[in-house]
Every structure is written in structure tokens, then in C-alpha cells.
Amino acid sequence: MPSADLKNAASSLPPNLLHPAAPAWRTADIEALFELPFNDLLFRAQQVHRANFDANAVQRSTLLSVKTGGCSEDCGYCSQSTHHDTGLEREALLPLDEVIEAAQAARDQGATRFCMGAAWRGPKQKDLEKVKEMVRAVKDLGLETCVTLGMLQDGQAEQLKAAGLDYYNHNLDTAPEFYAQVISTHSQADRFDTLQKVRDAGINVCCGGIVGMGESRRARAALIAELANMDPPPESVPINNLVTIPGTPLADAPPLDPFEFARTIACARITMPTSMVRLSAGRQQMSDELQALCFLAGANSIFYGDKLLTADNPEAERDENLFARLGLKAM
Numbered sequence: 001m002p003s004a005d006l007k008n009a010a011s012s013l014p015p016n017l018l019h020p021a022a023p024a025w026r027t028a029d030i031e032a033l034f035e036l037p038f039n040d041l042l043f044r045a046q047q048v049h050r051a052n053f054d055a056n057a058v059q060r061s062t063l064l065s066v067k068t069g070g071c072s073e074d075c076g077y078c079s080q081s082t083h084h085d086t087g088l089e090r091e092a093l094l095p096l097d098e099v100i101e102a103a104q105a106a107r108d109q110g111a112t113r114f115c116m117g118a119a120w121r122g123p124k125q126k127d128l129e130k131v132k133e134m135v136r137a138v139k140d141l142g143l144e145t146c147v148t149l150g151m152l153q154d155g156q157a158e159q160l161k162a163a164g165l166d167y168y169n170h171n172l173d174t175a176p177e178f179y180a181q182v183i184s185t186h187s188q189a190d191r192f193d194t195l196q197k198v199r200d201a202g203i204n205v206c207c208g209g210i211v212g213m214g215e216s217r218r219a220r221a222a223l224i225a226e227l228a229n230m231d232p233p234p235e236s237v238p239i240n241n242l243v244t245i246p247g248t249p250l251a252d253a254p255p256l257d258p259f260e261f262a263r264t265i266a267c268a269r270i271t272m273p274t275s276m277v278r279l280s281a282g283r284q285q286m287s288d289e290l291q292a293l294c295f296l297a298g299a300n301s302i303f304y305g306d307k308l309l310t311a312d313n314p315e316a317e318r319d320e321n322l323f324a325r326l327g328l329k330a331m
């Protein structure tokens with residue numbers, strides 16, 4: 001189609017499908033980025049970052065597990081799967097007042113987004129009703145809202161949107177060729193199906209993955225290519241460094257070279273110039289220096305507060321201190 005026709009066709013689409021004609025990224029292109037000398041890669045990422053964002057501003061989201069453990073899925077990294085013996089205590093859906101209290105505390109600490117996670121394959125309608133109340137209440141506190149509830153059925157995303165949901169987190173997690181080695185109870189096609197429902201409902205997409213699971217560099221490049229080629233790319237891209245959980249199949253995965261982690265962030269920044277790239281799980285195990293390199297590589301968001309869902313995250317005080325030492329300001 002000639003480009004003028006493409007523009008006309010685009011103007012009749014709902015706003016969430018409008019996007020600048022983005023070139024498709026090939027895995028090989030991203031592997032070539034990974035292979036650049038470290039300084040060249042970080043310089044390029046920093047240039048892209050500065051062209052699109054305030055280079056010294058970092059957004060902060062706080063997580064709360066609203067329903068912990070007992071998940072039917074077998075994700076090889078996860079503390080919450082019933083397939084692994086991790087010793088995690090299963091908990092029922094939290095009452096609304098506890099969620100409000102946690103959201104208020106997060107807001108008072110300086111978070112601007114509150115993300116509620118549930119260890120479900122997907123929500124049942126009666127559970128969704130309760131999550132909708134949580135979304136409404138958190139929104140009323142003036143926070144941006146995000147939930148991660150697993151796979152959605154037809155109509156559920158629209159209900160969440162009507163309740164005031166701003167973001168839905170649903171990760172591609174790893175490269176298509178590595179996926180089945182990590183998860184067997186659902187496929188990446190299932191993940192795309194839910195992501196499309198989220199897009200169609202007009203909810204912002206938060207979608208990223210995990211590295212450090214023993215995947216190859218090519219697999220990391222393939223994951224970034226899949227994310228960058230989403231049309232449009234996710235508004236928010238969490239890059240998690242595996243937190244090894246005793247009792248899971250990935251408990252003994254060898255740690256990823258920290259420079260390779262920073263390279264992954266840089267590749268995400270270069271290929272998704274206007275997305276928020278979140279330095280996500282694994283910060284507790286990272287040095288301050290590695291985190292600083294990740295900000296230099298273009299990360300501009302973090303999970304903030306001393307817990308992720310079940311794993312530890314740096315205390316707010318350590319982050320405040322790091323921000324002060326680096327001259328970073330909250331977004």
C-alpha cells in the first residue's frame with residue numbers, strides 16, 4: 001500500500017493502533033547490537049534515551065501480591081507455582097482495606113504507579129469483581145493502576161478498563177525457541193492472545209521478560225526483537241534478572257554476567273526508543289554500580305519498595321540514597 005493510503009487507513013483505526021511505521025527488527029540486527037563494544041553500545045543507548053526522555057528521571061512503581069501462591073502454571077522460575085516445592089505459603093485474595101493501606105503507603109513513599117499481581121492462570125469472574133474494586137480504590141488515591149492476573153477471557157480487559165485500569169502486565173518472558181524449556185502449561189501464542197485483548201480494550205501494555213535463565217545471547221536478542229516488533233511496542237518494558245528461588249527448576253541457573261544484563265537493557269532502549277524500560281526483578285542482588293550502568297543504558301523505571309511479589313527488593317532508603325548519589329530524580 002502506498003504510504004498516503006496507509007496513513008488514511010491508519011486514521012480510521014482506534015487510537016491504540018496508531019503508530020509510526022516502525023521498521024521490523026531482525027534478531028540478527030539485535031545480536032549485532034549486543035556484539036558492539038560495551039562503550040559503543042551504551043553510548044548509542046544513551047543517545048536514544050536522551051532524544052526521548054529526561055536522562056536523569058526515573059519512574060517508580062510499587063508491587064503488591066494480592067493473591068499469593070497456589071498457581072496452576074509451571075513457570076520454571078516462579079516461587080508461586082504448585083509444580084515446585086518452594087515452601088511458599090499460599091494466601092487467599094487480600095481484602096480491599098489491606099490493598100488500600102499498601103497503596104497509600106506506596107504513594108506516601110513516592111511511587112506513582114501501583115501494580116497488583118495475582119498468581120492465577122487467569123481470573124475467574126468472581127475474582128475479577130474484587131480486583132475491579134481494588135483498581136477503582138487505587139485509582140481514587142491518585143495513583144496509576146496496573147494489574148497482572150494471567151490470561152484474560154473475552155470481555156475481561158474491557159471490564160478492567162471501565163474500572164480505571166491504566167496498565168496490564170503480561171510478559172513474553174523469553175525467546176519463542178526457549179519458551180517450552182521454561183513453561184509447558186501455556187504457550188507464547190496464549191500470551192499474545194491476552195496482549196491483543198489488552199490492546200483492543202485501550203489499556204496500556206506492560207510487557208517484557210526475564211534473562212539469566214541459561215538462555216543464549218541469541219535468545220535474549222530474539223526476545224527483544226519480539227517485544228520491539230509488537231505493533232505498537234509495549235508502553236512499558238520490564239526487564240527482570242532471574243531471582244533464583246530454591247525448589248524451582250531454575251534454582252541453580254548460573255548468574256548472568258552483569259555487563260550482559262546492562263547490554264540487554266541497552267538493546268531494549270535502542271529498539272524501543274519511546275517505551276519506559278524498567279530495571280525490574282533482581283535489583284536486590286545487584287551492585288549500585290550495575291544499577292547505575294543500567295540507568296546509563298536507558299532504564300528509566302524501577303520497582304520501588306522492599307518487596308517484589310514474593311522476593312526481596314531494595315529498601316526505599318537504599319534507593320533514595322542511590323538516586324541522591326547519582327543525581328537522579330523521581331519522574
Ligand code: SAM
Nearest residue numbers: 077078117119120148150171240241242243281
Ligand atoms: N501470574 C501472572 C503472569 O504470569 O503473568 C502474573 C505474575 S508473574 C509473577 C509476573 C512476571 O514476574 C513473570 O512473567 C516473570 O517475568 C516475572 N518473574 C516471576 N518470577 C520471577 C523470578 N524468580 N525472577 C525474575 N522474574 C520473575
Ligand code: DTB
Nearest residue numbers: 117148238280281308309310311
Ligand atoms: C514483572 O515483569 N516483574 C514483576 C511484575 N512484572 C509483576 C514481578 C517480579 C517477580 C519477582 C519474583 C517474586 O517476587 O516472586
Ligand code: SF4
Nearest residue numbers: 071073075078081119
Ligand atoms: Fe503462575 Fe505467573 Fe508464577 Fe507462572 S509466573 S507460575 S503464571 S504466578
